[in-house]
Amino acid sequence: MDHFDVVVIGSGPAGQKAAIAAAKLGKRAAIVERKHMMGGVCINTGTIPSKTLREAVLYLTGLNQRELYGDSYRLKSDITVTDLAARTNHVVSREIDVIRHQLARNSVMMFVGSARFVGPNEITVEDATGDLKHVRGDYFVVAVGTRPARPPSVDFDSETVVDSDQILGLDRVPSSMVVVGAGVIGIEYASMFAALGSKVTVIEKRPTMLDFCDREIVESLQYQLRDRGVTFRFGESVKTVERHPSGTLTILESGKVIPADTVLYSAGRQGVSDELDVEAAGLTADSRGRLKVDENYRTEVEHIYAVGDIIGFPALAATSMEQGRRATYHAFGEPVGVVNDDLQPIGIYAIPELSFVGRTEDQLTAANVPFEVGVARYRELARGAIIGDSYGLLKLLVHAEERTLLGVHAFGSNAAELVHIGQTVMGLGGTIDYLVDAVFNYPTLAEGYKVAALDAVNKMRAIERVRTKGLTGDLDAGESPLP
Ligand SMILES: NC(=O)c1ccc[n+]([C@@H]2O[C@H](COP(=O)([O-])OP(=O)(O)OC[C@H]3O[C@@H](n4cnc5c(N)ncnc54)[C@H](O)[C@@H]3O)[C@@H](O)[C@H]2O)c1
Numbered sequence: 181m182d183h184f185d186v187v188v189i190g191s192g193p194a195g196q197k198a199a200i201a202a203a204k205l206g207k208r209a210a211i212v213e214r215k216h217m218m219g220g221v222c223i224n225t226g227t228i229p230s231k232t233l234r235e236a237v238l239y240l241t242g243l244n245q246r247e248l249y250g251d252s253y254r255l256k257s258d259i260t261v262t263d264l265a266a267r268t269n270h271v272v273s274r275e276i277d278v279i280r281h282q283l284a285r286n287s288v289m290m291f292v293g294s295a296r297f298v299g300p301n302e303i304t305v306e307d308a309t310g311d312l313k314h315v316r317g318d319y320f321v322v323a324v325g326t327r328p329a330r331p332p333s334v335d336f337d338s339e340t341v342v343d344s345d346q347i348l349g350l351d352r353v354p355s356s357m358v359v360v361g362a363g364v365i366g367i368e369y370a371s372m373f374a375a376l377g378s379k380v381t382v383i384e385k386r387p388t389m390l391d392f393c394d395r396e397i398v399e400s401l402q403y404q405l406r407d408r409g410v411t412f413r414f415g416e417s418v419k420t421v422e423r424h425p426s427g428t429l430t431i432l433e434s435g436k437v438i439p440a441d442t443v444l445y446s447a448g449r450q451g452v453s454d455e456l457d458v459e460a461a462g463l464t465a466d467s468r469g470r471l472k473v474d475e476n477y478r479t480e481v482e483h484i485y486a487v488g489d490i491i492g493f494p495a496l497a498a499t500s501m502e503q504g505r506r507a508t509y510h511a512f513g514e515p516v517g518v519v520n521d522d523l524q525p526i527g528i529y530a531i532p533e534l535s536f537v538g539r540t541e542d543q544l545t546a547a548n549v550p551f552e553v554g555v556a557r558y559r560e561l562a563r564g565a566i567i568g569d570s571y572g573l574l575k576l577l578v579h580a581e582e583r584t585l586l587g588v589h590a591f592g593s594n595a596a597e598l599v600h601i602g603q604t605v606m607g608l609g610g611t612i613d614y615l616v617d618a619v620f621n622y623p624t625l626a627e628g629y630k631v632a633a634l635d636a637v638n639k640m641r642a643i644e645r646v647r648t649k650g651l652t653g654d655l656d657a658g659e660s661p662l663p
Pocket residue numbers: 360361362363364365366368383384385386416417418419446447448449493494495496526527528529
């Protein structure tokens with residue numbers, strides 16, 4: 181029987197990094213993955229295809245160029261799924277090759293099949309022919325991820341009523357689409373299909389969406405999506421989804437019925453621990469199939485770690501990769517730095533995209549932290565005018581006394597790249613004064629950092645002036661108390 185220092189189950193971002201980190205530490209590492217799922221959900225049905233699809237949508241529809249060259253600016257007037265799939269498939273297969281090579285180069289042993297625990301130190305791997313291999317390990321890293329939740333009240337058929345795995349297999353651009361759930365997945369696809377011309381209705385049972393993001397930015401996103409014909413129905417819960425020969429009917433708890441060509445059901449995901457027989461290893465999953473871990477990603481069984489979406493929030497590829505590395509380092513006694521949750525960036529690839537790092541205004545207010553807000557609007561930046569992005573913004577939240585950066589919130593072109601400048605300043609404990617004094621390339625969106633920093637500093641200065649001289653007090657000639 182094969183025996184390894186560490187056996188990693190799942191080859192998504194978390195599993196890959198766990199296995200490669202172990203190999204780099206000179207350990208014998210194995211990774212188990214199902215046939216056709218090398219790279220996990222991220223590469224096959226999640227992040228990579230959906231972000232590639234987004235780029236294809238932006239390019240083929242000419243959406244970003246329409247503001248500059250008029251509405252007729254489209255690469256294709258009739259975009260087909262074949263146009264979109266060609267690019268997506270190319271990128272997915274390239275990324276799978278990259279992972280294969282990385283694992284092979286690092287001598288990580290690859291087992292293809294479905295893993296199941298048969299004891300705390302042993303799994304079986306069943307391949308497509310039903311053949312069983314027994315594999316033992318000193319340590320295990322469970323990185324099996326999640327699958328879309330599929331309630332029995334929803335009549336999935338992979339063609340007209342689909343989940344987020346199946347949506348990439350659609351054979352047409354639907355004329356109308358109901359998106360159930362305004363989570364990250366729902367909003368990303370709602371914005372893509374709206375850009376392609378589908379009439380999209382988003383149904384969300386909560387009164388608002390993306391509650392963990394900046395409120396002003398979420399409102400701007402909703403405004404942009406409404407402008408593209410998206411209808412939002414907040415505070416409405418979906419009861420059932422039915423299929424009919426001419427399309428679908430989404431029936432709400434309120435009794436309302438919404439017809440549409442296609443339904444995307446994206447109302448959460450479920451951990452796939454059930455397929456792994458975790459109980460045989462002494463593990464217990466919660467009602468959503470997730471595993472509980474400590475701060476070192478160790479489960480209740482000392483030599484078994486769990487990383488990635490299977491441990492729940494934030495369920496992001498970027499975080500998962502880091503969790504994988506940390507779990508392995510911990511298992512083999514390698515030192516790792518402290519995780520700073522405040523520096524974890526979030527990127528939501530809606531059209532337009534939004535991204536942030538650090539805390540929101542709501543969180544700072546709730547925690548009684550004194551802060552000031554500095555804003556740069558893309559329309560004030562030369563680069564914003566050049567690229568035709570008039571709605572984007574960069575918002576900095578600054579500690580009103582210590583002048584440190586507490587949060588960076590970006591909306592619009594390149595938002596997900598842009599936040600990393602602020603993330604670095606935050607990570608190094610820099611103050612707003614660094615951004616005021618820094619010189620940025622011109623014309624860039626990065627320059628927004630200086631504009632927003634100056635905005636915050638001017639506001640803080642004005643408050644200080646009012647504090648010392650009063651609103652109508654002894655101001656110098658021509659001096660205004662307000663910025
Ligand atoms: N770019 C990214 O960062 C990215 C992209 C994709 C997915 N993800 C991650 O994947 C995970 C899953 O995302 P998701 O969007 O599927 O789930 P989610 O849990 O984030 O959102 C699901 C939404 O559906 C709503 N909902 C549930 N049942 C409903 C019903 N019956 N009727 C109406 N609304 C209902 C919920 O209130 C919730 O807002 C998340 O952790 C997310 O962060 C991240």
